[in-house]
Structures are given as structure tokens and as C-alpha cells.
Amino acid sequence: EAQVTQNPRYLITVTGKKLTVTCSQNMNHEYMSWYRQDPGLGLRQIYYSMNVEVTDKGDVPEGYKVSRKEKRNFPLILESPSPNQTSLYFCASSQSSLLGKTQYFGPGTRLLVL
């Protein structure tokens, strides 16, 4: 089954404790992206990757890191989480070059930073 998986689905942590949210897709998509969703703001892009070893900042990259060492994986790293990073996070992937292709979303990760 074609899918994007994220782990963990739910996470409660404390300020300053490094964490990683994993994202994996099995569709051989070149493009992968991370979003955060906050009430009244819709989804905002954090980082994206056009292909292996190619990453770039989105609209709200502060406090986050990513890496793309393999095509299928795109982990999101919070080196020192803060309460303002409490949010719902989505990973998404798509084929790179076709405008009409939608992005496929993972199930989301709900993060609470105390």
C-alpha cells in the first residue's frame, strides 16, 4: 500500500530535550516536506527536500533541522524543543515535476512541549 508513515504519532516532551520525528514514504517520491498545523493558521511549511541531500527552508524553519540521506526518509529534528513548537506536524511527499500531482500526507504527529 502506498503510504507516508510518521513516528511517533503522539509525543509529550519537556523543553530542551532533543527529539526526532521520523517520516518514511514507499512511493519513490523525490519531493518531501514537513508542515506544522496550528489553529487559525492552516499548514505552514517548515522544510522541504527536492531529492536526496537537497533540502531547503520553508516558511517557519527556526528551531528545526532535517536531513535527507535516503530517498524514502526525511526525519524532522528538534534540537532543543520549546513550548511554541507544540503543534500538529505533517510529513508529505509527491512526485517532483508534475504540477497536478497532489502531496500525500502522513497521519500527523501531535507534539506537546512542556
Place this chain on the structure above:
Amino acid sequence: AQKITQTQPGMFVQEKEAVTLDCTYDTSDPSYGLFWYKQPSSGEMIFLIYQGSYDQQNATEGRYSLNFQKARKSANLVISASQLGDSAMYFCAMREGWNNDMRFGAGTRLTVKP
């Protein structure tokens, strides 16, 4: 500047009636794509419908149709014969040119009344 605007934070509709969710967008790129997603209370993002800027006809997918008015830069989602299961958040999104970034509106929460 806001690229996607959804002016209705919340909408109510009676079961079996039609409802229109508004979306306006801003772009100077002649090539773009418009998407609608549904997010039920469980949190996942479900792709509903796509409209390309060069498409001659309005997109339709089952009970969903997109009222695309290019000159007005609007891409309203029409849901016909509303069902209780249509109660959810709905997001309008846009991709421009060959840019893989997807910009989202703030969303509209639709409630279908029995």
C-alpha cells in the same frame, strides 16, 4: 502576503443540502494548481479535488466540484447532498509553476446538521 484566503472560519449546512466553501488565491504565475483537502477530527489530510490553471472545465469528483473563476482568482469547493460524515476542516491549497511548495489557507470548519 497571504497567498490563499479562506474567509469562512466556520460553516453550517443541513444534511442533504449543498454547501460552498470559499477560497481566493493570489499569484502572478500563469501556471498553478489548486487543491482542496479534508481533515476529519481524526486528523489525517485527505485529498479531495484538483484544478489546474489551464483546465478548461471545472473539476468534479463525485459530490465535490470546484467552481473555478480564474479572473476573480477564486476556487470555491461545492459539496452537494451533504452528509454527516462531511463534517470536518477543509483546506484550500495552491502550488505555483514547477514549485513543489504548497501554500494552505487557514481552513473552514464545516458542520453538517442532521
